[in-house]
Amino acid sequence: MTRCFMEGSDLVARVVKLCKPDVISAYPITPQTHIVEKLADLVADGKLKSKFMEVESEFSAISSVAGACAAGSRTFTATSSQGLALMHEMLFASAGMRLPLVMVVANRALSSPINIWNDQQDSISQRDAGWIQIYVETAQEAADSVIQAYRIAEDERVLLPIMVCMDGFILTHSMEPADLPNEKEVQEFLPKYNPTHAILDPKKPMTLGPFAYPEPYFRLRKELSTAIDESREVISEINEKFAKKFKRKYGNGLIEEYKNNRKMAIVSMGSVVGTIREVVDSRNDVGVVRIRSYRPFPKKDLIKVLKDKKIVIVLEKDISLGLGSGSVFSEVRDALYSLKKKPKVVGFIAGLGGVDITIKLINRAIEHSEKMKDGEVEWLI
């Protein structure tokens, strides 16, 4: 392990290198992430032995890593915003084929209007694809989550693709002090990928991605749903094992609480939780619960830690157009619906297109939440 002061993208790229993917494939859509540029540098300097594919679109980036993974290789790609949207069709297909891909998403706004700054509409709108989605708070967590992601995705009990979602600019472009693990530590934690469930090998011919009639299709979708549900346990388990080895831990892997023994709780995802922690430290009426695994959704964990709250404030960088709220809000509220004594749940849509979410704004939201009715949602700017 080395203590360093590094840009988020650089840190992630260096950790990807330690995970030794065979194949990296990427395309620089607008807005893009420079994680892959750093990786290209490492390959060009001979420091990384991966094959680097310079494909002609984000769609081919995801398609080529899917092909490489089906041929038995560990892969990596990164994307952002429009690029993720372009990948949409293959996100569903690769999950259905049970390909344990790992992709970093630098969260940024979607067109239109075109905007290159941070929010989480891009990955939240891909929530139904069958990918595990981990939202991180710091660049350190992004890097750590990449290591965990390979271990989770490739676990025989899971075999699903994972996106590690890190806030664009806020985490990808800023410098922060971090621990960079060494190669030996990562190799000890991460066994070699050795697939048997889906592998293109002329010695053992297998048909992958077939056509299915309604009944087998229905059964396979149910299997997929069960698989992602059951991955909760593995995500928690790997989070514990990671903590043992690297001395860093992210809640129970699914959610993370901070001073959550107060009458109100803010529920949020990603880097804004850092700011919320500051607010929480300055008050005595509110704590914070960070959703780390948005898919699978930590319903039971949320019920457990929110059931006695007077007010639950969901603050998110997302809007589900036509729903009038963000998706996280509606899902948190749904989770709490089964309680006999329900907390009041209010929502704030914040930070879209990179609008700064300041301490002042968060305090305003907390104070305003007292006056809001259950189910009410406001735009915070």
Place this chain on the structure above:
Amino acid sequence: MADINFDLLAPGCRTCAGCGAVIAARNLLRATGKDIIICESTGCLEVTSSQYPLTAWKVPWIHAVFENAASVAAGVKTALEAQGNDHTQVIAFGGDGGMVDIGFGAVSGVLERDDDIMIITYDNEAYANTGVQRSGATPFGASTSTTPAGLASIGKKQWKKNLPMIAVAHGSKYVACVSIAYPQDLQNKVKKAMKIKGARYMHIHTPCPTGWGFDSSKTIEVARLAVQTGMWILYEIEDGKFKKTMNPELKPVEEYLKMQKRFKHLTEKEIKIIQEHINKTWKELDNLEKSGVNLRTIL
């Protein structure tokens, strides 16, 4: 003649009777042997050969979505290279819709990067799987479900998109046009292509009784007439050098057109336009061959 049960594509896969695409696939596999991986686009052959939990494929085979067979194949090949496998051939295989139209970007990407795979289009000149809509590869004058012939329509108004020549324009070291009516030529060209490194392109003409409107017993006859009338020209472009590999005395194109329902509305006027187009193309290609121009050096 090989015993059909020893083919690498099992008999009884659920294509229409007289399907040209499945004949193309079978001949392709006879030439490649077992050490290959097929990456298929969504399409006729994909839905009829991979009906879960059954499969007709005795070689490793993957289908992801419609427009990405070429990029999936490039990924597969790159993984094999990373693993130190330098012998397994990877083939992106798809219909004209998947290669000429929606997957064109992926095809172009592979050709430009010169990824070491073979891209093979089986061309039934329409989106036959979804009800015979027009594709970029549909010929001029053909009636399809999206270019129906009518009082104010002659069918498709444009000429066929020429993907083989577009492949050459990318610098591909080997490009070939083949037909299921000439299986030996098809297999020879596949074998030759397999010895070449880099992105190679082959285009197989595969008549479709369902989409074109002819009796399912006439598939090979239609395919042969396409070649004999110059509607489909067998050639190869090896390292930039163009060469016709079949040089028949051309029959009138009307013989080919009249066999098919999709052309039955054409009047003398349109048939003449098509005949003139063939004559011109045929002559230009002769000139190209005689000139000895290397198409790769003029890139």
